[in-house]
Every structure is written in C-alpha cells, then in structure tokens.
Amino acid sequence: MKTKFVLTLFAAVSAVVLCANPLQGWSPTNGDQLKKNPESIKIDGNSITLKGNKSGAWYYFCAAGKKGVKGQKIEFTLTASGKGKVDIGCYEYKSGFNLSTQQSKALKLTDTPQEIKVVLPVKSNDTTIIRPRLTMYAGSEIKITKFNYAITGKPAPKVDAVINADRPDFMYKVGETAHFTVEPKLDGKVITQGTVTIYPIYNGFPKANLKFDLAKGPVKFDATMDKPGFYRAHIAIQDKNGKYILKRQHSANVAAAFSPEKIKAGRPAPKDLITYWYGQYAKMNKEVPADFKVVKDYKTNTHHFQWISFANFGGTRSYCTIAVPLNAKGKLPMVFTVPPAGNYGWGAFKRSNAIQVTITVFDRLFPKHADYMEFNKPWYYLKGAQSRETYYYYKAILGMMRMMDYSMMNVKEWDGKHLAAVGRSQGGGSAFILAALNPLIQCVSADVPALCDHNAYDAGRRAGWPQVLRSAPNRSKTFDKDAEYFDAANFAAFVKCPALVTVGFYDSMCEPMSVYAAYNNLKGEKKMLNYPRYGHGWGKRDESELNRETEKLLKAVFAK
Numbered sequence: 001m002k003t004k005f006v007l008t009l010f011a012a013v014s015a016v017v018l019c020a021n022p023l024q025g026w027s028p029t030n031g032d033q034l035k036k037n038p039e040s041i042k043i044d045g046n047s048i049t050l051k052g053n054k055s056g057a058w059y060y061f062c063a064a065g066k067k068g069v070k071g072q073k074i075e076f077t078l079t080a081s082g083k084g085k086v087d088i089g090c091y092e093y094k095s096g097f098n099l100s101t102q103q104s105k106a107l108k109l110t111d112t113p114q115e116i117k118v119v120l121p122v123k124s125n126d127t128t129i130i131r132p133r134l135t136m137y138a139g140s141e142i143k144i145t146k147f148n149y150a151i152t153g154k155p156a157p158k159v160d161a162v163i164n165a166d167r168p169d170f171m172y173k174v175g176e177t178a179h180f181t182v183e184p185k186l187d188g189k190v191i192t193q194g195t196v197t198i199y200p201i202y203n204g205f206p207k208a209n210l211k212f213d214l215a216k217g218p219v220k221f222d223a224t225m226d227k228p229g230f231y232r233a234h235i236a237i238q239d240k241n242g243k244y245i246l247k248r249q250h251s252a253n254v255a256a257a258f259s260p261e262k263i264k265a266g267r268p269a270p271k272d273l274i275t276y277w278y279g280q281y282a283k284m285n286k287e288v289p290a291d292f293k294v295v296k297d298y299k300t301n302t303h304h305f306q307w308i309s310f311a312n313f314g315g316t317r318s319y320c321t322i323a324v325p326l327n328a329k330g331k332l333p334m335v336f337t338v339p340p341a342g343n344y345g346w347g348a349f350k351r352s353n354a355i356q357v358t359i360t361v362f363d364r365l366f367p368k369h370a371d372y373m374e375f376n377k378p379w380y381y382l383k384g385a386q387s388r389e390t391y392y393y394y395k396a397i398l399g400m401m402r403m404m405d406y407s408m409m410n411v412k413e414w415d416g417k418h419l420a421a422v423g424r425s426q427g428g429g430s431a432f433i434l435a436a437l438n439p440l441i442q443c444v445s446a447d448v449p450a451l452c453d454h455n456a457y458d459a460g461r462r463a464g465w466p467q468v469l470r471s472a473p474n475r476s477k478t479f480d481k482d483a484e485y486f487d488a489a490n491f492a493a494f495v496k497c498p499a500l501v502t503v504g505f506y507d508s509m510c511e512p513m514s515v516y517a518a519y520n521n522l523k524g525e526k527k528m529l530n531y532p533r534y535g536h537g538w539g540k541r542d543e544s545e546l547n548r549e550t551e552k553l554l555k556a557v558f559a560k
Contacts, residue, residue, distance in 0.1 A: 040136075049143045052084065052136035065093070065129040068122040071156030074130060077148045078116040082109035084140030090120060093129040100124050104133060109142055122151070125158070159246040160185045161196070161235050163254035170505060170532035174228055174259045182212075182219035184237050186245070193240040199248060203229040204462020204511050225258040229461060230505060230512045232256075255505035255532060257512070265517040266455035266463070269490035276485060277437055280394075281401050288313055292406055302326055305348050310402060316363035318399030320406075323350035323358075324413045331415030333558045336404060336441070337423045338430035341381065341450065341465070344372045354554070355414055359403045361396035361426070378473050381426075381465075385472035388482045393451075397433060397486070404438050418442060418558045422550065425450045425465070425510060425536070428501075429488035432518060435499075436491035443557040444499040445550040446518075448507060448536055452492075453514035454483040464489075464514025489518035498525040500553050502546055506535035 042049040068074065074090060089104030101123050107116070122128065130151070136142070166179040182198075184191040196219050198210040203225075212219040223231045232255035237246040270276070288311050296307035304324045312318045325332065334355040339347070344366050349358045362380070366372040384390035408414065419441045421431035428449030435441040452464040463469060469480055476482075484490055499522050503515040519528055529549065534541040 047143055047145045049082075049141065050134070050136055052086075052138045052140040065131040066151050067127055068092075068124075068130050068151045069127045069155040069158075070122055070125050072122045072151055072153040074120040074122065075150050075152050076118055076120075077146070078118075078144065079113050079146035080109065080116065080142055080144045081111055081113040082140065082142040083111070084109060084137060086137065086140055086142055087133070087135035088118070089133045091131045091133055092122070092124050093131065094124070094126070100128055102133065104135065109140070113143075113145065125156075157187050157245075159191075159237060160188075161237060161246055161253060163233070163235065165254065165256060169530070170254075170256045171260075171530070172224075172256055172258050174225060174262070176258070177222050177224045178231065178256045180221050180223070180233075180254055182221075182235065184214065184219070184246075191237065191239075194245070195238045197236045197238075197248075199234040199236070201232050201234075203227075203460060203513055204456075204508075223256060227460075228259040228262040230255060230257055230260070232506060232508075255512075257505060257530070257532075260512070260516040261520060263513055263516040263520055264459070265453050265487070265489045265493075265521060266458040266461070267484055267487075267490075269487075269493040269521070270484050273485060273490055274436060274494055277397065277401070281398055284313065284398050284402070290402060290406070292410075299326065302352070303350050305350075307346065307348070308403070308406070310399075310406070312363055312395045312399055312402075314363075314395070316395065318360065318363060318395070318403065319346050319365070320357060320359045320403045321346065321348050322407060322411060323348060323356040324411065325350070325352055325355070328413070332413050333418030333420065333554070334407060334411065334414045335420045335422050335554070336400075336407075336431075336434050336438075337421070338400065338427040338434075340424050341426040354418075354420075354558075355407075355411055357403065357407045357411075359400050361393065361399070361430075363395050363399070379466070382468060382472040385468055385475040385479050385483075387476065387479070388485055391479075391482065391486060393486045397437075400430065400434055401437055404434065408440075420444070420554055420557065422446075422554075424448065428510075429464075429518075432488040432492045432495055435497060436494040439496075442497050442560075443553050444495060444497060445501075445553060446499065447502045447546060448504055448510045449488055449501065449515055449518060450510045451486065451488040452510065453489045453517040454487045455480055456511075456514060456517065461513045462511050464511050464517075465509045489514065489521055492518040493521040493523065495522050496524045498553060498557060500527050500529070500549055502529040502531065504534035504536060504539060504541070505530070505532045506539045509536040 037053050040051045040053050085106050085108050087104040088107050091102045092100045094100045103120060161182060161184045163180055163182050172178050182196055184196060192214055194214050196212045198221055200207050210221055225231060233253060234248045235253040236248045239245050291311040293309045294306055295309050298305055304326060306322045308320045309317050332355050335351055336357050338359050344362060350356050380392050383392040388394060420443045421434040421441050422445045423431040424447040428446035429451030431444045431446045435444045450465040454463050454469055456463040469483060501519045503512045505512050531541040533539050
C-alpha cells in the first residue's frame with residue numbers, strides 16, 4: 001500500500017485563498033541566501049511563487065507548527081502549477097527544534113494548475129510538533145494559489161511501560177540487587193492480558209531475555225552485577241493475541257549503576273601520550289606552514305565573527321569560527337569547543353559572556369548534505385584505522401592544537417588568562433583532549449562525552465562512541481594500541497583543572513561506563529551529573545541544570 005503525503009506549508013493560515021501576505025509567520029531556513037536572492041519569492045495578491053536558486057536546493061517551512069500524534073493524519077489540499085520538481089512533506093519535532101523524523105515526496109509540476117490532495121500519517125508515538133516542508137531544487141518553480149491544512153483523526157491508543165527501581169537514584173554497589181517493577185498501561189489503564197519481554201544488557205552486552213505473563217500479576221525482576229558497570233533493559237509488550245503493542249525501543253526503559261566510581265579504563269593512559277602529540281604538533285609546524293586565512297569577517301548587533309581556514313597535513317585545511325561579544329567591558333575569557341558528531345556545517349556559534357572558538361573536526365567543506373554523505377563511506381570517525389597517522393582524528397586533534405595557539409595569539413579581546421573547554425558528545429570528549437594538550441585551560445564541561453575508553457573490551461565492557469575497535473572497516477590488528485592515543489578517557493588522566501561531566505544511564509552511544517572511565521581518570525576537582533532516565537538525546541533530564549552548572553563553573557573560574 002502506497003503512503004500518501006501532505007504539504008503543510010502555511011500552518012498559521014487556514015483560509016482557502018491566500019491572504020495578501022501569505023508569508024506571515026514564516027521562516028525560510030536559507031535566510032542569508034534569501035536576502036541575496038529576493039527574487040526567489042514573489043507574493044502577488046492571492047498567490048505566492050517560489051523559485052529554486054542556482055546554488056542548489058532551497059528549503060522553506062513555517063516557523064509555527066501544529067501538534068499531532070501517531071494515529072492522526074495531516075491532510076492538505078493544494079492548487080499549484082510550475083516547472084521542475086519539488087519535494088513536499090514535513091518535519092516532526094519532539095520539542096522545539098529536536099528533530100524526531102521527516103518525510104517527503106517528489107512532486108513533478110506542470111504549467112496547468114493541479115488540484116492536489118495528499119495525506120501524511122503522523123509517525124511519532126508521543127505528541128510531536130509538525131512543521132511543513134517544501135524543498136525547491138535549482139531551476140524549479142512553483143506557484144501556489146489555494147490551500148487547506150488540517151490534522152485529523154484520533155490518536156492511536158497510547159501504551160506506557162513505566163519501570164521503577166527500589167532506589168530513586170538507580171545507584172547500587174557491586175553485589176547489591178536492584179529490584180524493578182513494571183507497570184504497563186494502555187491509555188492510562190493497567191494492562192492485565194498479554195506478555196512483557198525484558199531485554200537485559202550488562203555493560204553494553206545483551207543477555208538472555210526475560211518473559212512475563214501479565215495475567216499472572218505484576219511484573220517484577222531483579223538485576224545485580226559482580227563488577228563495576230551499568231545495567232539497562234529494554235522492554236516490549238504483546239497483547240493476548242501476540243501482537244506487539246509496544247516494540248523494543250531505541251531508548252532504554254530502565255538503567256542502573258553499580259559502583260561506577262570504581263570503573264577503570266580498559267587500558268591505562270600511555271605515559272608518552274602528551275609528548276607524542278607535542279612531537280606531532282612540532283612536526284606539523286615544521287612541515288606545514290599554518291597559512292591562516294580569514295574567510296569571513298562581519299558583525300551582527302551582538303558579535304564580531306571571523307571564519308578562519310588554515311592548513312593541515314596532506315594538503316587539506318581545517319576550519320574554525322571565532323565569535324567575540326561586542327560592547328563588553330574590558331577583556332574577555334575564551335571558551336574552546338568542538339561540535340558534536342555529524343555537525344558538518346561551518347557554523348558561527350557564540351556566547352554572550354566570553355569569546356567562543358569553535359573548531360571543526362573536518363578537513364574539508366561540504367557544500368551539500370549529499371557531499372557529506374558521500375564522504376562518509378565509511379563514516380569519517382572510522383576512517384583510517386590502520387595507524388596513528390592515518391586515523392581520521394589525527395589531523396583533527398592537530399587542527400585543534402593549531403587553532404588554540406592562533407586564538408590565544410591573535411584575538412586581541414582575550415584577557416590573556418582565562419580559558420575553558422566546553423562540548424557535547426564528540427565535543428565533550430574533545431574538551432578532555434583540549435584541556436590535556438593545553439594546560440592553560442582552567443576548567444572543562446563535558447556533556448555525555450564521546451571518544452572514551454576505546455579499549456573497554458579488555459575489561460569486558462562495550463566501548464564508548466564510535467566503538468572504533470569493533471566498527472572500523474579494514475582495521476589493522478595493531479590499532480588497539482594506536483587507539484590509546486585518541487582515547488578521551490586517557491587524555492582525562494592528564495586533566496588537572498576543575499571539570500563538570502554528565503552521563504546518561506540509557507546512553508547506548510556514549511556508553512555510561514566509558515563516561516565514568518574518563519571521569520574517574522580526572523585529576524582535579526570534579527562533579528558528575530547523573531541522569532538515570534536519559535540516553536543520548538532521548539529520555540528525560542533537566543537541560544537547564546546542565547546550563548546552570550556549566551555557567552556556575554565558568555563564572556567561578558573566570559572570577560579568579
């Protein structure tokens with residue numbers, strides 16, 4: 001059965017005929033390009049015409065969204081004409097701009113206006129924000145004269161499976177037993193027929209499933225561990241006829257820690273870790289002139305931005321942005337960061353109270369998402385796992401070092417004293433690397449850090465992202481030794497400044513064991529924020545707590 005799609009472009013307007021300003025409340029994602037190419041949008045009475053720019057695909061969507069949930073449908077009728085093709089569909093967001101899923105379908109346009117009625121099913125199990133999507137390709141053109149948009153139908157019955165532990169913090173000591181209870185509900189009512197299957201995972205590795213008959217009463221199960229680590233379990237529910245009403249989720253349903261403060265990295269940090277990187281950096285400076293270039297230099301109402309390009313090994317270049325707050329009183333502290341994995345854009349990130357230096361891990365630019373995907377065959381973080389000098393992060397780390405030196409020497413607004421390293425996921429692990437290689441850095445904030453404990457398998461645990469020793473294609477047999485020189489947990493052993501770290505017990509990417517392996521290696525004052533019901537972007541946690549604690553740390557350190 002073919003799925004029909006809906007184009008929901010004007011969520012803020014429900015009239016059949018477009019008003020004089022149909023873009024009221026809209027927000028095109030290519031805002032800068034739009035300013036340069038105002039001819040791409042034409043509003044003419046009761047119609048709107050959109051043109052695909054020569055630079056490539058254009059994306060339009062309405063800033064306001066409507067709410068929907070699985071079981072409902074998005075219905076849209078559209079009268080349109082034009083040439084070429086466009087992709088129509090929508091985005092679904094868990095909250096704000098936390099993208100859950102997206103769908104679209106290509107539509108071939110004709111000179112004759114078409115009456116189009118399409119339907120898109122809402123995919124998310126939980127209430128989601130639905131924002132319309134229209135992708136214009138180069139050379140395409142669409143003229144829209146009529147539309148009607150609505151979310152219809154009843155939500156599908158909601159299945160909940162709350163698992164509670166006998167301790168609210170989900171923290172236990174090795175040898176203790178955690179007791180769990182499961183309360184499956186359908187639209188708020190306890191389910192008493194069918195089966196519940198528990199999929200237990202110990203230190204990242206699955207063990208035999210547990211199955212319970214709901215007709216026999218409440219579901220209870222236990223877990224214990226004989227060595228430090230983390231237990232987590234997924235859940236699935238079938239009705240009395242064997243049909244799944246809740247399949248095993250990507251996010252875990254319950255997790256518990258067992259003496260995490262005693263977790264040790266799979267291998268000790270190499271004694272020459274820092275001297276090795278200093279030696280490689282000296283080699284780079286000798287063989288590859290930095291050739292720093294300011295690609296962009298501009299000001300907004302709040303910041304002065306510089307986009308920097310500089311040379312790296314192999315004829316490649318690395319990239320960075322520097323954002324300096326305007327109208328600051330006196331000199332400013334400086335914060336180094338590396339974006340999370342997959343953030344391949346050369347973004348202008350900023351802070352209101354400090355200079356922000358954002359260093360990418362990429363040695364090239366990607367004009368289009370398709371270029372980025374083509375480059376990732378295999379994924380960049382698995383490339384070159386044959387030796388230290390061929391592994392992808394070799395040039396990335398040297399690029400971090402070169403950019404830190406440039407910033408400290410050339411950003412005149414820096415106060416010459418206060419430095420910090422902040423980041424999430426790939427950026428969190430990189431914060432440990434930055435602080436270890438630059439002893440002038442005075443504090444670290446690492447949110448669910450990646451790149452930790454590559455050799456965790458030696459200790460019978462699953463490694464943190466990117467699990468390079470199990471996932472990299474054509475990996476050399478000796479790369480387990482080389483991986484020690486890219487392990488953020490090993491770099492953490494050389495970090496003596498105050499550090500704030502977060503961990504998600506549900507996290508199946510940056511495994512909580514790997515995060516604690518790094519945390520336990522830190523040599524200075526430190527604080528861990530444990531989130532028992534959080535994964536890696538899924539689950540629940542108080543996001544504001546991390547922001548408050550990070551700002552509190554920075555303020556305390558920068559005040560000295």
